Amino acid sequence: MFFVGCNAHSKDVIDQIIVDEAKLLINRGLNSNIGFEIVESLTTEVGPRLAGTEAEKRARDWGEKKFKELEFSNIRSEPFSVDHWERRHEHVQIISPFPQNLVVTTLGGSVSTPTGGLSGDIVSFPTLQALKDAPLSGLEGKVVFVDEYMTRTQGGSGYGIAVKKRSGAANEAGKRGAIAALIRSVGTDHHRFAHTGQMTYEKDIKKVPVAALSAPDADQLQRALERGDVKVKLSLHVEAKGKVESGNVIAEIPGLTDEIVLIGAHLDSWDLGTGAIDDGAGIGITVGAAKLIMDLNKVPKRTIRVVMFGSEEVGLVGARAYAEKYKSSLHKHIVGAESDFGAGRIWKFDTNFAPEKLYLGDAIHKILEPLGIGRGDNNASGGPDIGPIRELGVPAVTLKQNGWDYFDYHHTADDTLDKIDPSDMAQNVAAYAAFTWIVANLDDDFRSTE
Amino acid sequence: MFFVGCNAHSKDVIDQIIVDEAKLLINRGLNSNIGFEIVESLTTEVGPRLAGTEAEKRARDWGEKKFKELEFSNIRSEPFSVDHWERRHEHVQIISPFPQNLVVTTLGGSVSTPTGGLSGDIVSFPTLQALKDAPLSGLEGKVVFVDEYMTRTQGGSGYGIAVKKRSGAANEAGKRGAIAALIRSVGTDHHRFAHTGQMTYEKDIKKVPVAALSAPDADQLQRALERGDVKVKLSLHVEAKGKVESGNVIAEIPGLTDEIVLIGAHLDSWDLGTGAIDDGAGIGITVGAAKLIMDLNKVPKRTIRVVMFGSEEVGLVGARAYAEKYKSSLHKHIVGAESDFGAGRIWKFDTNFAPEKLYLGDAIHKILEPLGIGRGDNNASGGPDIGPIRELGVPAVTLKQNGWDYFDYHHTADDTLDKIDPSDMAQNVAAYAAFTWIVANLDDDFRSTE
Incomplete structure (x- = not known):
């Protein structure tokens, strides 16, 4: 039995000098704490x-200062506006039959409860679909509880399913006359942390407040409901001031051409934790990788642009602003790759290239393979903030991280620095540095030649 | 090579019928979810x-009802008074140089901060001893931070060392003119949960408020301090109403004599979690074990008394009330054993018997050994609530549980039911049922014959 290799050897596709420099960057990345x-x-x-x-x-001030300190070029903050929203106070309790407080967090974008709070009997649904299947009336005065679980997966596919209730619970509850909604947190942990995250009301519906319960509190509510009717009181107070300023922070390693290799992460975080895995890690990985490249003291063929996106969490607002601002030069964006899935090791290399350019992906992958990175598929999203430019034709790469425990911490108070393993970060930096350097020095691109 | 066994065979010391019944109880315990x-x-x-x-x-109402439901005898609630203390509000933030909130919990017994809170620069000490070694002045207007770590151990010995700062930090800070104290939580986890617990002021010193930071927040404060001066603001509001009622809930399985075999746990919990591992588990284990014994439908030689102690967490108040109330009959208390170290499996059998009665401990141990329980030492405390009667001469047993992760949850909001493994609980119930049944039917006791 034998195999016929279909992939080109890296050295046939990528200049040997670049391959060697990429290997040097991998070595430096693995030995760097940057x-x-x-x-x-x-x-x-x-x-x-x-x-x-x-x-x-x-x-943003920190970002500009950090870029300066690391001696990047073309540093700038590019403002845009975003809808303000901040939580002020949140308190939910079972008032009968077993009085006790529940750990909750108001979902981003939710309206407040009326002054003095509101109370009502719980009506529980095991899934969002079960709520959708309920008649369009009959929940008047009730508090809807969507107790849907999220499945832990390495790649995060469980999130895409479970997150639908984050907007869906309040929307479907409101349509049916309910006065508020509670959801089991979109998360995979079993600690007493509620997971926040953005929700969006559909147009022209009754807006009801919505909060997420921690998993143990959702369990507790479930157990109480097994014993009979449960009445809860919700006091959720948020503030929304209208449009306020946000911005993207951008810096570059100028190349010989105005073609752009874009790597980045998002700078904003949710308010509960310190945004270490979401997405301080991505900032560290991409800025650190670019810094290692700068330290080669070589001018790349293409310009490397590092973007710290603002206001990702509330709806990719910075990413959309970027796509709008740079729409006339997106054809010069060779590739976009965002690191926004925690700080776990990269385990596969996904691309979103024209089919006839997949051999380039395979060749790049060969350089990354010693880092324990497999060749993934060609459906890369590139990361949330790459979405808007990918949709406008920019090829994308996802250096896919191990997300096995990502949703244990995601959008909770527990997203703090101690959840990051520095050696995992180093593997990410090594991969991003090598990938970015190679692409910045390729002759070809990843678009269709047709 | 051969071994000479020094231990008596169980069957020589314990009646074979009792041994067989104990084995039956073990079997039933392992297969019960009670x-x-x-x-x-x-x-x-x-x-x-x-x-x-x-x-x-x-x-207490729940306890009496549960005892009735399970058909115990001599059910009663025995009141005593306790000092009231409840937290109302707590908020601590770094105000400069890096404004952000810190996750804290006020320690039980702490006074409030002045209305409007207080603020001051942090002075950090790596250990309580380092604070004690500091001069008796020089901390005027400062907020003391005792950043001492707790070591994880299976038996919990790390707690005894680390817990000293819980009272010590505020006392030593107050003596030195500081306005408040913060401690790294007494715990072993790395989640954003602060661990509460009782603190006591020394007499005639300045009482300063004290709160515990979660481990990630203590880390954060440490990192901020590495960069220079840090100013914090504390708003800790507690209420203390003076003497209020508490009580022990007691029930029995009457024996042929008025000799007492006492097993129990404490009914009260801290306010942050639902008190599953501390000490709902102990209630489940000891009440469940006694219920299995009742289901044998045999009258034991000695009376089995199950005590749900009140107000353990705030200073063994129920245990002291019990010792006072029963002081004239303590000589008839054959043994005391409390389950108050979580829900982990029992891994050793510690006694506190007269030396000449150790052979009885060895014989009892032989029955428990198939549960994976080793023979421990003769320094058993019997559990916190056994302390007051042990000090008055009542022999004690500790069925020592695996406490490896106990201090990850201890006194936090995260002490909830999901932290308990039902099969571990069953092993505990099996061991308590067998142990209790044997002792309730022995002819001898564990006191010195001199």
Whole structure:
């Protein structure tokens, strides 16, 4: 038995000097702590940095300062506006039959409860679909509880399913006359942390407030419901000031051409934790990788642009602003890759290239393979903030991280620096540095030649 | 090579019928879910039950009802008074140089901060001893931070060392003119949960408020301090109403004599979690074990008394009330054993017997050995609530549980039912049932014959 290799050898496709430099970058990345140092700096010196807040402004200042300190070029902050929203107070309790407090967090975008709170009997649905299947009336005065579980998967596919209830619960509850909604947190842990995240109301429906319960509290509510009717009281107070300023922070390693290799991460975080895995890690990985490239003291063929996107968490607002601002030069964007799935090791290399350019992906992958990275598929999203430019034709790469425990911490108070393993960060930095350097020095691109 | 066994065979010391019944109880215990069902009931139907509160009263009502439902005899609630203390509000933040909130919990017994809170620069000490070694002045206007770590050990010995700062930090800070104290939580986890617990002021010193930071927040404060001066603001608001009612809930399986075999656990919990591992588990284990014994439908030689102690967490108040109330009959207490170290498997059998009665401990141990229980030492405390009667001469046994992860959850909001493995509970119930049945039917006791 024998195999016929279909993949080109890297050295046939990628200049041997570049291959050697990429290997040097991998070696330096694995032996560098720069990625961890950057996320340590961001999470300590700024901490939580919710979109549109003064804290996010401090994060942009930090970003510009960090880029300067690391001697990047063309550093700038590019402002855009975002809808303000901040939680002020949240308190939910079972008032009968077993009085006790429940750990909750109001979902981003939710309206407040009326002054003095609201109370009502719980009507529980095992899934969002079960709520959708319920008649369009009959929940008047009730508090809907969507107790849908999320499945743990390495790649995060469980999230795509479970997250639908984050908007869906309040929307479907409101349509049916309910006064509020509660959901089991979109998460995989079993600690007493509620997971926040953005929800969006559909147009022209009754807006009801919505909060997420931690998994143990969802269990507790479930057990109470097994014993009979349960009445809860919700006091959720949020503030929404209208449009406020946010921004993307951008820096470059200028190349010989104006073609752009874009890597980045998002700078904003949810308000509960310090945004270490989401997405301080991505900032550390991509900025750290670019810094290692700068330290080669060589001018790449293409310009390497590092983007710290603002206001990702509240709806990719910075990514959309970027796509709009650069729409006339997107054809010069060779590839986009965002690191936004925690700090776990990269285990596969996904591309979103024209079919006839997949051999380039295979060749790049060969360089990354010694890092324990497999060749993935050609359906790469590139990361959330790459979405808007990918949809406009920019090829994308996802250096897919191990997300096995990502949703244990995601959008909780527990997303803090101690959840990051510096050696995992180093593997990410090594991979990003090598990948970015190779693409910045290729002759070809990943678009269709037709 | 051969071994000479020094231990008596169980059958020589313990009547074979009792040995067989103990083995039957072990078998039934391992196949029963009663222990878990009891803690499920308590944590769901009562939830948090802080000493001296209305919730602890509901727990006593639950206890009496549960004993009745299980058909125990001589059920009663025995009241005593306890100092009231409840947290109302707690908020701590770094105000400069990196403004952000810190996750804290006020320690039980702490005074409030002044209205409007207080703020001051942090002075950090790596250990309580380092604070004690500091001069008796020089901390005026400062907030002391005792950043001492706790070591994870299976037996919990790390706690005894680390817990000293819980009272010590505020006392030593106050003596030195500081305005408040913060400690790294007494715990072994790395989640964003602060661990509460009782602190006591020394007499005639300045009482300063004290709170515990979660481990990630202590890390964060440490990192901020590495960069320079850090100013914090504390708003800790507690209420203390003076003396209020608490109580022990007691039930019995009457024996042929008025000799008492006492097993029990404490009914109160801290206010943050639902008190599943501390100490709903102990309630489930000991009540469940006694129920299995009742189901034998045999009258034991000695009376088996099950005690749900009140107000343990705030200073063994129920245990002291018990010792006082029963001081004239303590000589008839054959042994005391409390389950109060979580829900992990029992791994050793410690005694506190007269030396000449150790052969009885060895014989009992032989029955328990198939449960994976080793013979421990003769320094058993019997559990916190056994302390007061042990000090008055009552022999004690500790069925020592695996406490490897106990201090990950201890006194936090995360002490909830999902942290308990029902099969571990069953092993505990099996061991308690067998142990209790044997001792209740022995001819001899564990006191010195001199």
